[in-house]
Amino acid sequence: MTEETPALSFALHAVDGAARTGEITTPRGQIRTPAFMPVGTAGTVKAMYPSQVRDLGADIVLGNTYHLMLRPGAERLARLGGLHRLMRWDGPILTDSGGFQVMSLSALRKIDEEGVTFRSHIDGSTHRMSPERSIEIQGLIGSDIQMQLDECVRLPAEPAAIESAMRLSLRWAERCRAAFGEQPGRALFGIVQGGDIPALRVESARALVGLDLKGYAIGGLAVGEPQAVMLAMIETVEPHLPAEKPRYLMGVGTPDDIVQAVTRGIDMFDCVMPTRAGRHGLAYTSHGRVNLRNARHAEDIRPLDETSDCPAARDYSRAYLHHLVRSDEILGMMLLTWNNLAYYQGLMASLRAAIREGRLAAFAEETREGWAQGEG
Numbered sequence: 001m002t003e004e005t006p007a008l009s010f011a012l013h014a015v016d017g018a019a020r021t022g023e024i025t026t027p028r029g030q031i032r033t034p035a036f037m038p039v040g041t042a043g044t045v046k047a048m049y050p051s052q053v054r055d056l057g058a059d060i061v062l063g064n065t066y067h068l069m070l071r072p073g074a075e076r077l078a079r080l081g082g083l084h085r086l087m088r089w090d091g092p093i094l095t096d097s098g099g100f101q102v103m104s105l106s107a108l109r110k111i112d113e114e115g116v117t118f119r120s121h122i123d124g125s126t127h128r129m130s131p132e133r134s135i136e137i138q139g140l141i142g143s144d145i146q147m148q149l150d151e152c153v154r155l156p157a158e159p160a161a162i163e164s165a166m167r168l169s170l171r172w173a174e175r176c177r178a179a180f181g182e183q184p185g186r187a188l189f190g191i192v193q194g195g196d197i198p199a200l201r202v203e204s205a206r207a208l209v210g211l212d213l214k215g216y217a218i219g220g221l222a223v224g225e226p227q228a229v230m231l232a233m234i235e236t237v238e239p240h241l242p243a244e245k246p247r248y249l250m251g252v253g254t255p256d257d258i259v260q261a262v263t264r265g266i267d268m269f270d271c272v273m274p275t276r277a278g279r280h281g282l283a284y285t286s287h288g289r290v291n292l293r294n295a296r297h298a299e300d301i302r303p304l305d306e307t308s309d310c311p312a313a314r315d316y317s318r319a320y321l322h323h324l325v326r327s328d329e330i331l332g333m334m335l336l337t338w339n340n341l342a343y344y345q346g347l348m349a350s351l352r353a354a355i356r357e358g359r360l361a362a363f364a365e366e367t368r369e370g371w372a373q374g375e376g
């Protein structure tokens with residue numbers, strides 16, 4: 001990055017209640033918000049070509065520090081020119097810091113003031129990840145938006161555990177900011193913790209805003225809590241986040257979660273649901289989810305959505321998709337992943353338009369009625 005590299009910036013274009021639509025400008029391109037970011041855990045959005053991901057409207061994809069540091073390795077990735085070049089994705093990439101994945105994927109892990117110690121779920125080798133090392137790895141990957149190392153507590157949890165994890169995460173945020181330094185074309189985001197305890201959520205948000213970071217994630221959610229708790233925590237935190245910086249709700253979510261969270265002021269989302277569900281034979285449609293394994297589709301010659309401009313939704317019958325899923329054919333996973341990501345990106349585009357035109361409430365209402373119809 002040379003000094004004339006444009007800094008990363010966020011511009012709001014319109015608001016509708018607490019909802020916003022705008023654009024994050026990065027040296028690698030724009031991110032239209034509200035944005036859904038497909039998860040590309042090990043350097044690939046599973047079952048998709050990068051060109052397809054781009055064509056269906058995704059401006060940014062996610063990489064996983066935990067997976068990439070274990071395989072192919074952070075230093076090797078750098079020697080190969082970084083993740084963008086390796087996976088042929090020239091748009092922005094956001095990477096998680098790895099703490100969440102350590103806690104959910106690796107065995108024998110320990111958290112202390114210094115960082116996390118864990119064993120690889122791949123070969124059992126032992127690794128240490130400090131805030132400084134996480135930032136170093138995200139830099140070696142070439143990540144455009146980097147997340148602080150944090151401790152995410154699954155809910156329900158003891159208040160004492162929620163409090164200590166929130167305070168540890170704040171100390172780690174300061175260490176990540178020091179390690180990140182000044183990288184004009186890149187951003188470091190803080191992650192608000194505090195579980196389902198409003199006072200701790202507010203304290204975490206205010207402390208992170210004091211660090212003057214480029215954006216703020218709301219973490220510690222989509223970890224098993226009811227949707228009502230998730231929405232209550234967004235409502236608790238949102239007033240304490242600066243309007244002029246992006247808000248990222250980590251790990252969220254279903255289409256309904258996303259509509260509800262956009263309405264409450266969230267700009268960025270990630271979720272494995274559309275890709276993972278696609279690999280398991282589930283299709284997202286405007287009339288809800290459709291399980292293509294179900295025998296009722298065996299002779300249904302209708303496509304998933306004849307109005308879609310995505311070939312996977314428009315050009316293949318449910319009968320064929322049912323056959324592919326029942327036969328465990330690779331094309332079944334490819335087509336349903338493609339359909340699902342197209343559906344999610346279409347939802348985001350519709351949300352952005354509804355906010356621009358000041359009709360988000362009406363859009364949310366008619367969209368939820370469509371899902372309720374079922375028989376997608």
Ligand SMILES: CNc1nc2cc3c(=O)[nH]c(N)nc3c(CCc3ccccc3)c2[nH]1
Nearest residue numbers: 062063095096100152219220221222250251
């Ligand atoms: C599914 N629910 C879910 N809740 C999460 C909470 C946190 C959290 O509190 N802290 C961090 N650091 N990450 C979280 C993630 C992972 C999101 C992700 C996955 C892949 C690539 C990039 C980013 C979460 N995912």
